[in-house]
Amino acid sequence: QQQVKQSPQSLIVQKGGISIINCAYENTAFDYFPWYQQFPGKGPALLIAIRPDVSEKKEGRFTISFNKSAKQFSLHIMDSQPGDSATYFCAASSLSSGSARQLTFGSGTQLTVLP
Amino acid sequence: KAGVTQTPRYLIKTRGQQVTLSCSPISGHRSVSWYQQTPGQGLQFLFEYFSETQRNKGNFPGRFSGRQFSNSRSEMNVSTLELGDSALYLCASSLDTYNEQFFGPGTRLTVL
Numbered sequence: 001q002q003q004v005k006q007s008p009q010s011l012i013v014q015k016g017g018i019s020i021i022n023c024a025y026e027n028t029a030f031d032y033f034p035w036y037q038q039f040p041g042k043g044p045a046l047l048i049a050i051r052p053d054v055s056e057k058k059e060g061r062f063t064i065s066f067n068k069s070a071k072q073f074s075l076h077i078m079d080s081q082p083g084d085s086a087t088y089f090c091a092a093s094s095l096s097s098g099s100a101r102q103l104t105f106g107s108g109t110q111l112t113v114l115p
Numbered sequence: 116k117a118g119v120t121q122t123p124r125y126l127i128k129t130r131g132q133q134v135t136l137s138c139s140p141i142s143g144h145r146s147v148s149w150y151q152q153t154p155g156q157g158l159q160f161l162f163e164y165f166s167e168t169q170r171n172k173g174n175f176p177g178r179f180s181g182r183q184f185s186n187s188r189s190e191m192n193v194s195t196l197e198l199g200d201s202a203l204y205l206c207a208s209s210l211d212t213y214n215e216q217f218f219g220p221g222t223r224l225t226v227l
Binding site: 034036041042043044045046049089091101102103104105106107108 | 119146148150157158159160163170171173205207209215216217218219220221
């Protein structure tokens with residue numbers, strides 16, 4: 001019930017291409033879905049987050065698409081750059097249940113953008 | 116504004132020992148959460164403290180404990196270390212329950 005499944009495990013794209021990472025969840029109490037970016041030797045950094053009352057959110061080159069009925073959400077990175085090469089984690093938590101800070105993370109996607 | 120700081124950055128211990136890790140949140144942040152990151156299990160929530168009170172706890176044995184001080188600084192303690200406790204321990208702070216969490220760089224614990 002608490003699991004968040006993330007795919008693919010690794011992704012290689014060419015510079016300028018679109019990177020797409022998918023996540024699926026089971027717990028219908030989840031109502032907050034952030035994406036984190038992590039570089040080696042660093043802690044995760046929040047990229048973008050979405051609540052289930054919207055189906056899409058865009059910030060710069062990063063877009064989250066959310067499908068509440070399918071319990072899936074995805075991250076799209078447009079015009080991917082070599083500097084985007086990092087590990088990306090999706091996560092979920094329940095703001096309404098008092099467990100807002102208890103993030104359940106996906107297993108991560110190692111993105112490599114070739115120059 | 117200074118970010119989340121964690122000390123020490125690297126630590127080597129042997130089985131059976133205990134260890135204390137420290138986290139200083141961003142100034143003004145009252146919520147501190149701890150996560151364990153391993154290649155096998157990924158990122159897993161340990162616990163969260165808010166105003167010196169533990170609000171949530173993940174599915175970890177009682178050997179893992181924590182506390183928060185009045186200045187919001189937090190410590191976590193692991194007793195009777197096991198090889199499987201080798202991990203990157205991450206601390207995250209946020210202003211309150213509904214705001215973004217900012218992660219520190221982590222403490223890399225190696226248990227021999």
